[in-house]
Amino acid sequence: MSATATSAAALSTRGVNKRFGSLVVAADVEIDLPAGVRYALIGPNGAGKTTLINLMTGMLRPDAGRILLGDDDITALPPQARVRRGLVRTYQINSLFPHLSALESVTLAVCERRGVARTWWRPLTAYRDEVDEAYGILGTLNLAAVCHRPTRELAYGQQRLLEIALALAARPKVLLLDEPAAGVPRDESNDLFAAIAGLSRDITVLFIEHDMELVFRFASRVIVMVGGGVLTEGTPAEIAADERVRAVYLGERPREALR
Template identity: 55%
Template sequence: MTPAIETEGLTLRYGHFTAVGDVSLRVEAGARHALIGPNGAGKTSLVHALTGNVPATAGRIRVAGQDVTALSQAERVRRGLARTFQINQLFRGLTVMENVSLAILERERKTRQFWRSFAADRAVAEEAREHLAFAHLEELADRPVRSLPYGSQRLVEIAIALATRPRVLVLDEPAAGVPAAQSESIFERINALPRDLTLLFVEHDMGLVFRFAERITVLVGGRIMTEGTPAEIQADERVREVYLGRRGHHGAA
């Protein structure tokens, strides 16, 4: 079966520093796949390279078997690869509804219509409401994003990502900066996403990782150290040393 997303020898260098080194990763269609590692492991750098935020130095990236290595971030989104960011990238002065509607218009390449009146497009409005309903944001639709609690802003990001109609959704620490109770709510919504949508997520909270991931890749020093099921990763002494031993504690990277 063709994997949802696959890398071959993916490398990302900044001058003489190798942030990601020769990573070959395979994420199966419909997977709930976590990417973990200690501080400085290169997790976010790998996400940047995968999604086109930063061009890879070497290697190949394929989405559903199609080579997207040379494509821009916007073109990768159109091929079905969407992401959320460790720090949200929302239009904070716009309402929740406007943020999601703008994503739909961008997907349809109709962004010039936005400032005329997106509300006049019934199909856009109806779809936006569907995404907001999934994210439990209906009651916040008309509020400016800047007025929302940070946990709700993370849910807006997920609604926006869904509006691009992705095949693969990459989540870069979706619960970062959010209180524990809200983290649970965010991951409950993530867990409720349809199974035909492949999820690759970076997360530092191991409790959330072991609850929601079906497969885990451990990145250390920009390279894959090991990969396996949650049970296999929990039992791996090398992983225990990375997180609990001299090599440091887990966190964002």
């Protein structure tokens, strides 16, 4: 909302608009994510939260507006180029490599970042640093013990962690997490968010989450979206006290707000 924070922002959107036919999914979205902050993006279903992540990461092109990573305009860049600049996302529904092992998947992501994924004349085993780095990332997410298992054989919660591991392998400056704990049981989702909270403070994090308890526990600031636009933004306490936010949730999803 505050256009003054541009220079300190890790990621900003300027007047981003997107519509599918007559349905407005992003309406003049102006967001600034200051570096190092833990942001939650909340809003009722269909508010345009995932669409906004798709717009920021280049999976969708905005009809109007600009996306800035630091001071650079990245609106025209394809998704992979944004990833290489440090804007990385995860997916709400697991989007992994079913027959690759966890180690292979993360090693692949490391190789892509380091620009060695094109070499076909040297064996993978010669890239010990890359493999070690991937193994280290898996270790920080408690996946080292299962790193040789094919992804499709991992427990669901482990697959959610692997989503994050893949994103970390790209060395993100800004990490966009689309419902990282979706479908994960309560006790496990706490662990998962503890892992996110433990990430380096150099990484700016924006996560979509429906569970208000998790939002209030792990976010330092909250953005509320409704109908494709930003309703308000503030600290968790401010958001909890905001009548408009209450109205949105009470009107559409009473149980969630009361939980």
